[in-house]
Amino acid sequence: MLPRLERMRGYETRIHAESDCAFVYQPFILEGPGATYFVEWSTPDRPERLAKWTRGLGDLHLFVWPYKPNGGWYYVGLHSLVYAEMESRWPILDRSNKRQLLDNLRSRNPDMNPVQFRNDIREGRKVQVCLRLESKGLMESEDFAKESGLLFEE
Numbered sequence: 001m002l003p004r005l006e007r008m009r010g011y012e013t014r015i016h017a018e019s020d021c022a023f024v025y026q027p028f029i030l031e032g033p034g035a036t037y038f039v040e041w042s043t044p045d046r047p048e049r050l051a052k053w054t055r056g057l058g059d060l061h062l063f064v065w066p067y068k069p070n071g072g073w074y075y076v077g078l079h080s081l082v083y084a085e086m087e088s089r090w091p092i093l094d095r096s097n098k099r100q101l102l103d104n105l106r107s108r109n110p111d112m113n114p115v116q117f118r119n120d121i122r123e124g125r126k127v128q129v130c131l132r133l134e135s136k137g138l139m140e141s142e143d144f145a146k147e148s149g150l151l152f153e154e
Contacts, residue, residue, distance in 0.1 A: 005065075009109050011041040011117075013131065022060040022081065026067045026108075028101065030089060030130070037084060038131040041121065047129050051083035059136045067104060077135060084132040090121050 005014045005025035014025040015038075030037040040046075059080050063073045093101070102114045120126040 011105060011109070011126065012046070012129075013038045013040045017057055017060060017081075020059070020061055021063065022057075022079075023063045023065075023073070025065045026071075026104070027064060028104070035084075036133045037086070038081075038133070039089070040129050041117075041126045042129050044124065044127050047083065047085070047127065050129055050131070054081050054083045054131065057081055062133070078137055080134040080136060082132045082134055084130045086128065086130045088121070088128045090128065 002016060002023055002025075005016055005023065008014045008025075013027050015027075016023045024038060027038045028040065030039045057080070059078055062076045062079045062081075064076055065071050065073050090098075102112075102117070105117070106112045106114070117126065121128075
């Protein structure tokens with residue numbers, strides 16, 4: 001299932017949740033005051049579906065494969081993923097951030113038309129959707145990391 005995340009096209013967060021773990025491949029991350037979010041763009045019906053999906057998840061050990069050369073899975077701890085309504089950040093992104101975002105989206109959507117994408121956002125055919133990451137405890141995260149062989153003590 002995880003190799004499939006790499007090949008997924010579209011503008012949504014590439015996430016797979018199973019049992020008590022979630023894997024997120026090259027997410028778009030928004031750091032806000034007091035919170036961190038995974039951000040995606042989708043059709044106007046996606047927020048309702050995502051909110052319903054996250055309500056049934058519970059706490060998850062979160063692994064993230066970031067956008068970076070020679071990436072890999074990083075364990076980031078025990079978290080809840082919560083649907084969060086947020087005003088679109090697209091209009092306030094500076095030119096270089098928009099360009100980087102569009103380049104990353106194009107890397108997984110080779111036939112993407114950036115002008116059409118921007119128009120879809122402006123006209124409401126694509127909406128921003130956010131998942132807020134809520135940390136659930138350092139001790140639980142450390143215990144999981146030790147039990148899983150991800151953390152070595154001296």
